[in-house]
Amino acid sequence: MIIKSNLNDYSVTIESSFEFVTELIGLENAYFVIDKNLYDLYEKRLFSNIAHEKLTIVEALEANKTIETVLQICEAMTIIPAKRNARLVSFGGGIIQDITGFAANILYRGIHWTYIPTTLLAACDSCIGGKTSLNYKHYKNLLGTFFPPEDIRICSDFFKSLTERDFQSGLGEVVKFNIMYGERGLSRIEHDLDLLLNRDENTLNTYLETSLAFKKPFIEEDEFDKNVRIHLNYAHTFGHAFETASNYAIPHGTAVAMGMIVANRVSLQRGILDEELVLRSEQALKRIIHVDFTGINLDIDTIIDAIRKDKKQTSSDLTAVLLYDDMKLGIFKDLKPKFGVKIFQY
Ligand SMILES: NC(=O)c1ccc[n+]([C@@H]2O[C@H](COP(=O)([O-])OP(=O)(O)OC[C@H]3O[C@@H](n4cnc5c(N)ncnc54)[C@H](O)[C@@H]3O)[C@@H](O)[C@H]2O)c1
Ligand SMILES: [Zn+2]
Known part of the structure; x- marks a missing residue:
């Protein structure tokens, strides 16, 4: 699926297995940001070949959805010599999406960004639309920009490890779209x-x-x-x-x-x-x-x-x-x- 954007058209691909992760890890000029719970669950299976200096692990907490976390990622990414050709590759739910989208938007006024939504909520809804938001003090989502990823890869194998709470939260958005479709969507x-x-x-x-x-x-x-x-x-x-x-x-x-x-x-x-x-x-x-x-x-x-x-x-x-x-x-x-x-x- 291609999404038309005033910034840059971007693509969404549904992957049938985890093979695409190896391809992403082999990309030149890539830097990785991964949700901590996800990293702990899939380290051996998927992430063990990522060089330590090219990786930041972030805990998916609202308290971490801040400009400070964004700045830490920007600083860590100075290790990639390519500058504007650097690519941020992020794995996680909406919190990781918001943080890494903001970072990819402001570093060198915009770098390449590949996003792998790993919660159902991020995959069925927030990964497209280009919004990035950060919390500031006690204000939720006070700061934000529009900056879509240029490449979105969805693999529903990731949803198997979601807690029931996070999985059902994602279903909330799925059911919403179907109710918005009308009676036929509701019947489905x-x-x-x-x-x-x-x-x-x-x-x-x-x-x-x-x-x-x-x-x-x-x-x-x-x-x-x-x-x-x-x-x-x-x-x-x-x-x-x-x-x-x-x-x-x-x-x-x-x-x-x-x-x-x-x-x-x-x-x-x-x-x-x-x-x-x-x-x-x-x-x-x-x-x-x-x-x-x-x-x-x-x-x-x-x-x-x-x-x-x-x-x-x-x-x-x-x-x-x-x-x-x-x-x-x-x-x-x-x-x-x-x-x-x-x-x-x-
Ligand atoms: N930018 C947007 O358009 C947009 C839209 C909606 C929501 N949001 C933001 O998204 C956030 C909520 O996102 P969310 O619901 O995706 O949750 P999240 O990012 O908070 O993740 C929920 C939990 O799932 C864990 N997790 C992620 N992937 C996993 C996996 N595959 N297996 C096991 N655990 C996994 C995380 O570690 C976390 O504990 C909020 O901050 C909200 O403001 C942004
Ligand atoms: Zn929503």
């Missing part, structure tokens, strides 16, 4: 959810492709997020609020799954979405939301307060993307969400 998910939950490789590959194919026209038409791309923010207004209110105990894709339940209930309350579709979506979503809500404060005032602070809120009315009619997407104002944790649980 209802049919295939068991296979997805069992990490069936063929099913995962099919859904990876359809998820990326759904996102592609939005980011190609509006790469810099000024108009139609905003529709991809469906479920995220509430999702981001759940992430912050839980102090990131609820992972991104799970928070988005919860955000879909709330967004669709708001649509139902306004009489713009069919009740059957709302209930069927909820049935599917509840199967991928497994959160221990003890100690997490999701009361309505906390959530509304978190929504008001979201950087995408542009007016004092609460605004969000909602589904209407047969799952069309639109921007709606003056929301009055109602919920308690019970709506996310069986």
Whole structure:
């Protein structure tokens, strides 16, 4: 798949085995940044031939998604004599993507970047679109640029080692794209959810492709997020609020799954979405939301307060993307969400 970009068109390849990793390790002028958990799990099998001085291992913690980590990588990469022809090759989920995208963007005003998303969330969604974000002090994703990788390689073998928590978070985004497809997408998910939950490789590959194919026209038409791309923010207004209110105990894709339940209930309350579709979506979503809500404060005032602070809120009315009619997407104002944790649980 080729993604058109104002910066540089880029490619996404779905790999059927880990063979491509050997090819990447042999590349001239390459420097590697690898997620620590991933490195520990796959060191012997995949990474033992990477020269020590050409490797930085980063712990995937929000606390490490900072300009300091980016600067350390830039400094370490001065070992590569090629300068602007240097290539950063990074393996990991969204945290590693955000850090290495930023570094590849600013080092020598932009170097080559190959990215291997190793979480389902990064593979089915964030690896395309070109956003990079860093946290600063207590501000999540305050700093950012647009800089897509030029080469993305996805191998679903990596998802076998994800924890259930991280895997189901990725499924949140997969289910989101299908609910956004409309009734047909929802039926497909209802049919295939068991296979997805069992990490069936063929099913995962099919859904990876359809998820990326759904996102592609939005980011190609509006790469810099000024108009139609905003529709991809469906479920995220509430999702981001759940992430912050839980102090990131609820992972991104799970928070988005919860955000879909709330967004669709708001649509139902306004009489713009069919009740059957709302209930069927909820049935599917509840199967991928497994959160221990003890100690997490999701009361309505906390959530509304978190929504008001979201950087995408542009007016004092609460605004969000909602589904209407047969799952069309639109921007709606003056929301009055109602919920308690019970709506996310069986
Ligand atoms: N740039 C974007 O467009 C964009 C979009 C969405 C989210 N994000 C960011 O992405 C981050 C979340 O990303 P994420 O959900 O991919 O999680 P992550 O990068 O935090 O990784 C989750 C966990 O999975 C582990 N891991 C990674 N690959 C593994 C594998 N194959 N096997 C076992 N463990 C593995 C990591 O070590 C970590 O513990 C957030 O910081 C969010 O802000 C960015
Ligand atoms: Zn998301």
